[in-house]
Amino acid sequence: xxxxxxxxxxxxxxxxxxxxxxxxxxxxxxxxxxxxxxxxxxxxxxxxxxxxxxxxxxxxxxxxxxxxxxxxxxxxxxxxxxxxxxxxxxxxxxxxxxxxxxxxxxxxxxxxxxxxxxxxxxxxxxxxxxxxxxxxxxxxxxxxxxxxxxxxxxxxxxxxxxxxxxxxxxxxxxxxxxxxxxxxxxxxxxxxxxxxxxxxxxxxxxxxxxxxxxxxxxxxxxxxxxxxxxxxxxxxxxxxxxxxxxxxxxxxxxxxxxxxxxxxxxxx
Amino acid sequence: xxxxxxxxxxxxxxxxxxxxxxxxxxxxxxxxxxxxxxxxxxxxxxxxxxxxxxxxxxxxxxxxxxxxxxxxxxxxxxxxxxxxxxxxxxxxxxxxxxxxxxxxxxxxxxxxxxxxxxxxxxxxxxxxxxxxxxxxxxxxxxxxxxxxxxxxxxxxxxxxxxxxxxxxxxxxxxxxxxxxxxxxxxxxxxxxxxxxxxxxxxxxxxxxxxxxxxxxxxxxxxxxxxxxxxxxxxxxxxxxxxxxxxxxxxxxxxxxxxxxxxxxxxxxxxxxxxxxxxxxxxxxxxxxxxxxxxxxxxxxxxxxxxxxxxxxxxxxxxxxxxxxxxxxxxxxxxxxxxxxxxxxxxxxxxxxx
Ligand SMILES: Nc1ncnc2c1ncn2[C@@H]1O[C@H](COP(=O)(O)OP(=O)(O)OP(=O)(O)O)[C@@H](O)[C@H]1O
Ligand SMILES: [Mg+2]
Numbered sequence: 073x074x075x076x077x078x079x080x081x082x083x084x085x086x087x088x089x090x091x092x093x094x095x096x097x098x099x100x101x102x103x104x105x106x107x108x109x110x111x112x113x114x115x116x117x118x119x120x121x122x123x124x125x126x127x128x129x130x131x132x133x134x135x136x137x138x139x140x141x142x143x144x145x146x147x148x149x150x151x152x153x154x155x156x157x158x159x160x161x162x163x164x165x166x167x168x169x170x171x172x173x174x175x176x177x178x179x180x181x182x183x184x185x186x187x188x189x190x191x192x193x194x195x196x197x198x199x200x201x202x203x204x205x206x207x208x209x210x211x212x213x214x215x216x217x218x219x220x221x222x223x224x225x226x227x228x229x230x231x232x233x234x235x236x237x238x239x240x241x242x243x244x245x246x247x248x249x250x251x252x253x254x255x256x257x258x259x260x261x262x263x264x265x266x267x268x269x270x271x272x273x274x275x276x277x278x279x280x281x282x283x284x285x286x287x288x289x290x291x292x293x294x295x296x297x298x299x300x301x302x303x304x305x306x307x308x309x310x311x312x313x314x315x316x317x318x319x320x321x322x323x324x325x326x327x328x329x330x331x332x333x334x335x336x337x338x339x340x
Numbered sequence: 341x342x343x344x345x346x347x348x349x350x351x352x353x354x355x356x357x358x359x360x361x362x363x364x365x366x367x368x369x370x371x372x373x374x375x376x377x378x379x380x381x382x383x384x385x386x387x388x389x390x391x392x393x394x395x396x397x398x399x400x401x402x403x404x405x406x407x408x409x410x411x412x413x414x415x416x417x418x419x420x421x422x423x424x425x426x427x428x429x430x431x432x433x434x435x436x437x438x439x440x441x442x443x444x445x446x447x448x449x450x451x452x453x454x455x456x457x458x459x460x461x462x463x464x465x466x467x468x469x470x471x472x473x474x475x476x477x478x479x480x481x482x483x484x485x486x487x488x489x490x491x492x493x494x495x496x497x498x499x500x501x502x503x504x505x506x507x508x509x510x511x512x513x514x515x516x517x518x519x520x521x522x523x524x525x526x527x528x529x530x531x532x533x534x535x536x537x538x539x540x541x542x543x544x545x546x547x548x549x550x551x552x553x554x555x556x557x558x559x560x561x562x563x564x565x566x567x568x569x570x571x572x573x574x575x576x577x578x579x580x581x582x583x584x585x586x587x588x589x590x591x592x593x594x595x596x597x598x599x600x601x602x603x604x605x606x607x608x609x610x611x612x613x614x615x616x617x618x619x620x621x622x623x624x625x626x627x628x629x630x631x632x633x634x635x636x637x638x639x640x641x642x643x644x645x646x647x648x649x650x651x652x653x654x655x656x657x658x659x660x661x662x663x664x665x666x667x668x669x670x671x672x673x674x675x676x677x678x679x680x681x682x683x684x685x686x687x688x689x690x691x692x693x
Contacts, residue, residue: 232425232427234423234425234427235427235429237394237414237421237423237427238421238423238427238428238429238488239429239440239444240393240394240413240414240415241392241393241394241414241415241417241419241420241421242415242440242441242444242488242489242492243415243418243441243445243492244415244440244444245415248444252440253429256429256431257430257431
């Protein structure tokens, strides 16, 4: 795929520039994480794993990791549970205004997250007195809905609508047909949407920053706080660990469903 | 007469202001193979989908085994449908695909396996039960779809252009295969096609549709020699139309139009239609030569006609510009004007095939 795209020299140059811009800063962070020195500086002074040990032992980070994982898992599950019926309605339903419905569920992609965050803060936390975790969960769910709808939608669009009809004709009720035929067809889409959603939620800063409190902070927000106070390489080590985990997830995703499918879903 | 397996009574289907199926009355005889034949867009699939329960008629009634089923959902109709795309479940094995309908009917596992195996055996794929649909050829997938529909012993087997995705040879082979399965199982089959050869070869009963309406129906032997109107005639391969001396319109097939030399003796029957013609074009086609001619029909109108000149014919094929004589045997003329009581062939009673 990339082979055909890189044929044009300008396109090739741009692609290389893109990779450099994306990868070089990451390289700096990873390199700094292995320093034996005590400042966030490049090139690293000596080689050691000290700062990884520090990062893992630093309880605010570890608590934040748990919070982040919890939030990401719940928000992803919620987004899928809400998103799949919407996808079905948009692709298979006979409802008027499908386009509008789809647009509504994709809108979080367009509305700036800070605006969403502020709205949630005012309406849910102040207005409805919801606690900070619930508000954050709702915010993240809204954020992930477009991924759920789009990616599972791409899966559904690939499935022959006659499959469900065939199941019905063979004696399956609509519910049975959904669980025995439609859902298995959606599985690659669900896995992709789940992974994407999880990573998106885990990495989110704007919403989490606006809706944080002392007792519930996500990892990115905690790390941001940390860099503002001290300038030691522990943050680089923590970042590297997150990066490593993400790479593992990505490799698993590639092995099980393939990137083309995951990202093909969003580009349409 | 027994109740038909299914019956459509004044069934209409509208999509917005467009009428896809227009007040169709149809009886599907039990234990027979009925084809719905017609050009693209004439409403065949829509009719089949209403029979299967995937679409509800805008008006009219659908009876299955004499019971009103107009609004019965597909899962309660007990029918088998083979889709044009086959619609095999890609995540299940071939055997599980075939057993799906039995699983939905809560047939116990051992019997389910036995009946699925039987159905696969019936279509000659007993050895492929463990494969996935993707690992089969188009023809094999088609057979699996057929086995899946047959396994539940449906009251009605519905096939929507089942052969159109197969190559020409396989298509011809599968025609006989479907006929065999129909007679072995005694199932009532409704088959949609736009291929007149397929319909003629396979049907006990053929139903010709045009623009949402049924234009003619009957056994192929009755329909083929006596098309009801010009549309049916054209669809069945009648390419020549002429007006007789008495003003009636007649159709004749290219293979029934004999080209003879202008001075040939007229040895045929006195009421054969004989026309003087000029050859315009001659096209070699292997088994025959297609001759295009300009002639004047008995009513005095100029007509363009085509005739098949067989290679084994005694006279050599004429060349363009030649003046020739055309002979259309009276018995081969299909009269299209309805007010022709004497000429209409007797309709054979049902059940002689
Ligand atoms: N859901 C629909 N909405 C609007 N129009 C439709 C719909 N389904 C069918 N039609 C129209 O109804 C007419 C009949 O369609 P149908 O699919 O029954 O034709 P067909 O005889 O099966 O043709 P083909 O041989 O091409 O499959 C067509 O003009 C089609 O465009
Ligand atoms: Mg059709």
